[in-house]
Every structure is written in C-alpha cells, then in structure tokens.
Amino acid sequence: RDGTPLGLMTLVAPGHIDLAFVRPSAAGQGIGAELLAALTQIARASGARELTADVSKAARPFFERHGFYVLRQQSVIRRGVALINYAMQKPL
Template sequence: MVEPASSHIREYTEADADATLAIFTAAVMETAAADYSPEQLWVWARPGERDRTGWHGAMSGRDSFVAVAGAKVVGFSDVSSSGFIDMLFVDPAWGGRGVARALLAEAEGRARATGAGELAADVSITARPVFERLGFEAERPQEVVRDGVALTNFRMRKTL
C-alpha cells in the first residue's frame, strides 16, 4: 500500500502530461499483457503514436487527478460529475501498493461531492479484480472494436 506520508493525490496539471502518457502506455503494454494479445495491446495503447498536446487536451477535459509518491507521478484517474471513471492507470512498478485504491477513493469522494449516486467504469479484464475488491460489480461484458480489433471490457458499477 502507498504510504500516506510519502504519497498524495492532487489535481492533474499540464506538467503531468508526459508522465501520465508513459504510465498509460506501460500499464497497457505491460500490466494488461497477461489478458490481451499483442495486437489488442497495440491498438489500445498506440505506443509512440499519441502526441502530448492531444493527450493533455483529453486529460484536461476531464476531472483528472494524479497519485504522487515523492515527486513522481505513479498513477492517475478521473471522474465525471455523474460518477463515470474514464481512466484509471497505475505505473506497473507501483502495482499492488494501494495506488489504485487511493485513486478510486478520490474518485468516490469527488463523485459524492457532486451528488452522484454511483460510480461506473468500463474496466479491462486486468483491472476487473481490483474494482471488484473495492466494491464494484460487473454489470455486463462489452466488446470495443479499435481498428478492426475487438477488446473485451466490463461495465462495472458501485452504488454510493
């Protein structure tokens, strides 16, 4: 678990664009590799093809926040006012240390503050057990197609 004294959650800033993009790419290409084929990983992560400006624009368009240990960004997430989590990714080197738990707790707090009655997310096969341990239930499997390649994920919900 992340030590409270050495880590915290803060708002995403433009200075976090490179770190969050690197975490996203590594989490998909490394952490999700046990559950998805190389072709699926490639169309999902698009390593080397995403530009910093576009990434930052997307991150700033959501209520994004980062988990920081020391000066290092180790994970990130977001949550809409209705309680939808679009992204939650953790640096593979920080997996199993409570970063996802801290990010989901932050998302839950923000969703409650806006009056949302639930959290919802489209969760990868890899992340499903983490979300389930934290009180989410799988509503249904889904198939997302990117460049003709199908990827399975799950719509998950947690009542607040």
C-alpha cells in the same frame, strides 16, 4: 514519487470513471485504492449515487475488490481488434 506520477484516475459526468491507470512498477502499493477513494469522495460531493466504469479484463479484479459488480460484458473495437471489457457499477 520523486517527481514521477504513479497513477491517475479521471471522473466525468458526475459518477463515471473514465481513465484509471497505475504504473506497473507501483502496482500493489495502494495507489489505485487511494485514487479511487479520492474520486469516490468527489462523486459523493457532486451528488452521484453510483460510480460506473468500463473496465479491462486486467482491471476487473481491482474494481471487484472495491465493491464494483459487472453489469455486462462488452466488446470494443480498437484499431480493428475486438477487445473485451466490462461495464461495472458501484452504489455510493
């Protein structure tokens, strides 16, 4: 918006969402949903049968609203601190 990126998502190998971020000032405006819809189309065109993502506690409700379910809870160490995230999946 006005030259400022509002969000980003990256897709790797062929159905894993590696990064997902929406600027807090743009939250709730459908930016994440639009990005996810675009990645879903790309994943399907690449032959993916599912989307997967490792999702933070904060992002989990967004992904659940969009059809993802939790496979397992995980603990990731970042700078010596254990952070909880969730391996999630959505069939395509």
